[in-house]
Amino acid sequence: MAFKLKSEFPHGELPLNVFKSGQMRVQRPVVNAAKCAWCGSCHLFCPTGCLIDKDGHFEANLDYCKGCGICAQVCPVQAIAMVREEY
């Protein structure tokens, strides 16, 4: 079967590269800004590249964060805690 560029979600023609992957998250990263060493490792390893520089520390754009926890695993100073989403 040929690869389809378009999403098959009910919204129809939404390209996959603008799909908001944060909609299916069960946990979220919470950054302790005071502990953040501003190394950028979380941004480099995040599969969606959604951790962004906030003038001295990094924070996740929750529209795209999938809650995988990789950022918390790679943070060298344990500045990121994963907390369960409450829906």
Ligand code: SF4
């Ligand atoms: S939990 Fe996963 S998707 Fe979310 S910011 Fe961390 S590495 Fe990125």
Ligand code: SF4
């Ligand atoms: S990996 Fe940790 S210390 Fe490095 S920028 Fe991200 S939150 Fe800050």
